[in-house]
Amino acid sequence: MDQAIIFKPFVATMLLTLVVWVYMYGRRLPFIFASGLDPKRMTPAELALRSPPRVSNPSDNLKNLFELPTVFYAVVLYLYATRRVDAAYVAAAWGFFAFRVLHSAVHCTFNFIPLRFFLYVIGAGALWFMVLRAALAALA
Numbered sequence: 001m002d003q004a005i006i007f008k009p010f011v012a013t014m015l016l017t018l019v020v021w022v023y024m025y026g027r028r029l030p031f032i033f034a035s036g037l038d039p040k041r042m043t044p045a046e047l048a049l050r051s052p053p054r055v056s057n058p059s060d061n062l063k064n065l066f067e068l069p070t071v072f073y074a075v076v077l078y079l080y081a082t083r084r085v086d087a088a089y090v091a092a093a094w095g096f097f098a099f100r101v102l103h104s105a106v107h108c109t110f111n112f113i114p115l116r117f118f119l120y121v122i123g124a125g126a127l128w129f130m131v132l133r134a135a136l137a138a139l140a
Contacts, residue, residue: 009093024058061107099123
């Protein structure tokens with residue numbers, strides 16, 4: 001199997017982060033300018049306190065994209081470096097990406113927490129499958 005194929009969901013996850021980053025600023029900047037608050041004097045805590053969910057949720061989601069995905073990036077690099085990429089890892093990587101997209105879509109829009117949590121758990125399950133499988137192979 002072409003080992004580099006694992007980088008497709010890897011790059012797609014990075015692009016998801018870019019999309020959420022742009023979306024966050026598309027929500028945040030108009031809010032700041034329309035609110036009459038002085039951006040130079042506003043602290044991150046004050047912004048978080050004053051921001052409505054349509055502004056704060058994309059920001060919170062962006063933070064989420066620097067949590068579990070960092071483990072995803074590490075395991076993908078490990079799999080590539082050790083030449084262990086196979087169809088199961090690729091499928092799990094695409095599954096992780098797909099559920100991160102769905103999680104981000106829910107979080108950045110209507111934010112129904114039970115649905116968001118369900119999507120998070122499914123995506124995390126795909127990631128932990130990859131991590132545990134790689135760990136067992138490395139320790140065997």
